[in-house]
Amino acid sequence: MTAPEQRIEQVRQELASKGFYVEPTTAAIYAGFLEYLSGSAQSSVQLEQEINQTFILSLCGADIKAS
Numbered sequence: 001m002t003a004p005e006q007r008i009e010q011v012r013q014e015l016a017s018k019g020f021y022v023e024p025t026t027a028a029i030y031a032g033f034l035e036y037l038s039g040s041a042q043s044s045v046q047l048e049q050e051i052n053q054t055f056i057l058s059l060c061g062a063d064i065k066a067s
Contacts, residue, residue, distance in 0.1 A: 003031035015059070023061035033057055 003011075011034065012027035033055065 001032040001036050003028055003035050007031045007035070020059055021061075022059050026059055026061045029057055030059070 008028045008031045011031040
């Protein structure tokens, strides 16, 4: 799974707005996950089923290097 650099930065800022201050390498995990969700769903019903599942993503780093 890959995510474009621009998307990773958008996701990093989105996470920061929610109080999760992470480094770009960690934001890449969430960006890749979002790419997976958007690419795996063949329909809006399937996407809703995917979203209603439980997923665990590792978010680490304090955004010190990316500041």
